[in-house]
Amino acid sequence: MQKGRVSVVVPIYKVEKYIHRCIESILNQTYFNLEIILVDDGSPDNCGAIAESYKKTDPRIKVIHKENGGLSDARNHGMKRATGEFTMFVDSDDWLENNMIERLVKCSLAYQADVVQSAFYYAHDDKLLLDNRYHNKNDTPTKLDNRKLMYELVINERVKNFAWGKLYKTKLINDIPFQKGVLFEDVFWAHQVMHRVENFVLLHKPLYYYYQRDDSIVAAYTPRNLDIIKGLKERHRFIEEFHQGLTDESYKAILKMSFIHYNLLLFNRKKDKNGLHKKEIQSYITENYYKLRRAVMDDKTLRKQLYIFSLHPYLNVLFPGVRKVMRMARILPKPVGLKQEVSSE
Known part of the structure; x- marks a missing residue:
């Protein structure tokens, strides 16, 4: 080299x-x-x-x-x-x-x-968005050992x-x-x-521009998008073998993605012949229900969503809309969004 x-x-x-x-x-x-x-x-x-x-x-x-x-x-x-x-x-x-x-x-x-990651912009044609929930641009770099790194990777927030x-x-x-x-x-x-x-470093200055095309995720959706759930399940088996303390966090990641894709499949019924993909998601959640319920005990929102899904999977599609209305009525706090900056283009 x-x-x-x-x-x-x-x-x-x-x-x-x-x-x-x-x-x-x-x-x-x-x-x-x-x-x-x-x-x-x-x-x-x-x-x-x-x-x-x-x-x-x-x-x-x-x-x-x-x-x-x-x-x-x-x-x-x-x-x-x-x-x-x-x-x-x-x-x-x-x-x-x-x-x-x-x-x-x-x-x-x-x-x-061994690895250095920089912050990045979500780069749209007319704006730049930056996730500054955890750090500001000029903060000192953050160093993570392997244990902290694997946790951050599984929750997919900072890493x-x-x-x-x-x-x-x-x-x-x-x-x-x-x-x-x-x-x-x-x-x-x-x-x-x-x-x-062994050593992973986060640079908080955004140095990479991640271009966001205007394609609608609903319109462009195909069952191949379910590969992300397949990947998370494959990673889960790895986590169970090598990082058992992260098993619950891994279950949460799978569950969140399963709810998202179940809704997308509902909106794209023609692309899910006989509802086979929806049934596969439902079967996984049903078969692992008690493990999933234990994993989400410290997450009030996800716990509620799992309960609603267990009553009937179609109720799951109502959950994001109900939360949006409650935020508009100021019953729930607004989610922390991305900071907009002036586009470099």
């Missing part, structure tokens, strides 16, 4: 509209010792040609052309070519602050961190399951491939990586 070099893996598929912004944000980094691996995942537009044109302008760029195999497969191909001491993943419709990589490398060296937005020591991840053929592949992958981490 090249000491100090950062391998930046960018999977590319049907992002002709956004790819220039992404690549140029990497090329313009204040940290120069980069290996930029652009993986054209059989993109049917001009992305492959665009990648090749950038390769001609900068010797740090490598381009891989391959048959379409999905995001996981593209990342895996990029990882195989990585020669840097560090690795980053950047999604091709996202972009970086120009000093992001420099700050992450400095932080990794200063704290002897996100996303592969992007983090700087990894390459030796930590180069033998853990992403699972092919699934959506939400990061959920299947992240816990395996974080299980190995």
Whole structure:
């Protein structure tokens, strides 16, 4: 591995509209010792040609052309070519602050961190949103040991399951491939990586722009989205084996996601023939009801939702609406939202 070099893996598929912004944000980094691996995942537009044109302008760029195999497969191909001491993943419709990589490398060296994660913006076309519930931009970096890290990963608040937005020591991840053929592949992958981490550091300055497209989740929904529940269940088995103290938190994560997807399936009845996917969710909750009830005893909202679901699953769809009305009537407090900032675009 090249000491100090950062391998930046960018999977590319049907992002002709956004790819220039992404690549140029990497090329313009204040940290120069980069290996930029652009993986054209059989993109049917001009992305492959665009990648090749950038390769001609900068010797740090490598381009891989391959048959379409999905995001996981593209990342895996990029990882195989990585020669840097560090690795980053950047999604091709996202972009970086120009000093992001420099700050992450400095932080990794200063704290002897295996992984460094920066804060990020939810970047819409007309606004930037920042989650500042836990930290302010200028707060001192937060260091987590493995026990705290795994807890934070499972609850998915400060430490996100996303592969992007983090700087990894390459030796930590180069033998853990992403699972092919699934959506939400990061959920299947992240816990395996974080299980190995001794020192994890959170930078609170937002340095990554996570682009939010305008697609409606209800309109674009397919049963493949249920892969996220499959990933959480797979992670749960891992948690039971290696981090038993987090079992209840893991059950909560599965339950929350199950409620969300049950509602989405109700709104997309035509995509759930004979209601098989709804039945699968209901069966899991019924079969594990007592374990789930024990897990949510300290969570009043989730406990109520589980009880309502047990009366009849269709009542679950009313729960978010009732809570919204109660907030409007000031019976319940408003949820803490994201802070809006001026867009950089």
